[in-house]
Amino acid sequence: VAQGVQDRSGHGGQGVPGKRCGTILLLAEELSNCRDIVTMQLCANKLDKKDFFGKSDPFLVFYRSNEDGTFTICHKTEVVKNTLNPVWQPFTIPVRALCNGDYDRTVKIDVYDWDRDGSHDFIGEFATSYRELSRAQSQFTVYEVLNPRKKCKKKKYVNSGTVTLLSFSVxxxxxxxxxxxxxxxxxxTVAIDFTASNGLPSQPTSLHYASPYQLSAYALALKAVGEIIQDYDSxxxxxxxxxxxxxxPDGKISHQFPLNNNVENPSCAGIEGVLESYLQSLRTVQLYGPTNFAPIINQVAGIAAxxxxxxxxxxxxxxxDGVISDMLQTKEAIVTASSLPMSIIIVGVGPAEFEAMEELDGDEVRLSSRGRYAERDIVQFVPFRDYVDDSGNQVLSMARLAKDVLAxxxxxxxxxxKTRDIKPRRADPE
Structure with a gap:
């Protein structure tokens, strides 16, 4: 039991000094391992009229019964205005939330008439269970909505309407x-920016500068993310x-040169191998430009396809380190790649403004190119500077970086x- 509910002045914990502000009771129940998700749709017929003007504005409230016999709200439908025969939208709910995987546990459903002031009128109730609901896969199930108080008062009372389960799928x-x-x-696959805007690798101001005492920003980012990544790459x-x-040897500009200088086999052994090849490349190539992302995205997309x-x-x-030169081509490449088994992680190093990267990371607005929208959000952008803390505690920061990058x-x-309806294969018993 947690005592001392936060008072309105914002003083959490103590409430008003010398005054008991109530108690909060926490009830816990171990979650079952059930991972099923249910989608269902309900409608009602001839519900009681509760509003003086017009008909009722009905909505449903679902309650899960707990182990101690109490009930907890687990879902509310939307309100359907001014009708005694509402059809509610289909909704999806985890079986864990509905009955915690216990198919015979009671699920109670209340029918209310919505009122603007929040004093919703009770129309009636009915009870069911997951097992009973699931029978609707082969037949319509109709429930009588009963109001106990009306039932006691009126001898001729039949019900306050009916609710029909229209569909149920798992x-x-x-x-x-x-x-x-x-x-x-x-x-x-790793791709590293070797454009001139990073600064000469021999200069301490360069993002590629590796002092005897510290890794460069690029090497740090690669190591932090790569060491987590390699646990998942068999x-x-x-x-x-x-x-x-x-x-x-001919000084041609390249936007996808292998760091190990082996066109036939650009793979490096472990993140240590990538770091080694990266440092070797810094000594042999000339930083130049422009900053083109599309070639490497298209190359990996070709393999993923x-x-x-x-x-x-x-x-x-x-x-x-920042500004993309081929933004239009990059968008096009990402939109195309969004239908493939592929994700893109962008780590921005250095002090630049990364607005373009935020646009590619379609968390807020789904990325589009030439009127075509990305099928899925496949880009995750993370600015490296947010993770290098002032105290120099890099271990902590790098762990946080890796976590957010892979989130x-x-x-x-x-x-x-899911979009391809591909289910996991069964793992062989060990």
């Missing part, structure tokens, strides 16, 4: 771990590229699998 919600256990392989081989540099059955998923990690990958992988 699907399992799989997790990221289910797919990994089922054999989905994560493939990580072969620990990472194709690694640079972009925006003049490459020997070869296997779309859910057994392979690709993640491209781009580390850059959207599971959801993005699941959204791909």
């Amino acid at each position: 699907e399992s919600e799989f997790t990221f771990v289910d797919y990994i256990r089922g054999g989905t392989q994560l493939n990580f 072969d620990k081989l990472f194709p690694a590229y640079g972009f925006g540099a003049k490459v020997p 070869q296997v779309t059955d859910g057994s392979q998923y690709h993640v491209l990690l781009i580390i850059t 959207e990958i599971p959801e993005q992988l699941l959204s791909y699998m």
Whole structure:
């Protein structure tokens, strides 16, 4: 029991000195392992008229029964205005929320008439269970809505209307771990920005400058994210590229040169291997420009398009200092890639303003190109500067960076699998 509810002055914990402000009772119940999700739709007929002017404005309130016999609200439908025969929109609810996986546990449903002042009028109630509801997959189920007070008062009382379950369907919600256990392989590709705006690697002001005492901003970001990533990549081989540099021997500008200088096999062994090749490349290429993202995105998308059955998923990690030169082509490339088993993580290093990156990260507004919208949000952008704390405690900051960088990958992988109706394969018993 938590005592001392926060008072209006904002003094949490103590409430008003010397005055008991009430108690909060916390009831807990262990969650079942049930991952099913239910979608259902209900309608009602001939509900009691509660409003003086016009008909009722009905809505439903669903209650889960708890282990101690009490009830907890687990869902409210929308209000359907001015009708005694409402049809509510279909809604989705986890089976855990409805009955905690216990199919015979009571589910109580109240029918109310909505009032603007919040004093909603009780029309009636009925009880059911998950098991009973699920029978609606093969037949309509009709429930009588009863008002106990009316029933006691009126001898001829029949009911206050009926509620009909129109549809009921169940699907399992799989997790990221289910797919990994089922054999989905994560493939990580690294792309590093070698444009001149990063500054000469030999100068301490450069984002690529590695002092004897500290890794460069690029190396730090790569190490922080990569060390988490490599736990999910079974072969620990990472194709690694640079972009925006003049490459020997002929000094041609390249936007996808292998860091290990091996066009046939650009994979590096582990994040240590990527770091090694990155430092080697810094000594041999000339930082140049422009900052083009589209070539490397299209290259990884081409590989991702070869296997779309859910057994392979690709993640491209781009580390850059900022302004994109080929924004239109990059948008087009991302919109195309959004229908493939692929995600893109962009880590922004340095002090630049990263508005363009925020636009590519479609959290607020879904990315579009030439009137075509991305099928899924596949880009996660993270500014590196937010994670280097003033005290120099890099271990803590890097752990937070890695967590935020990878936060959207599971959801993005699941959204791909769901849109393609790909279910995880069963893991072999060990």
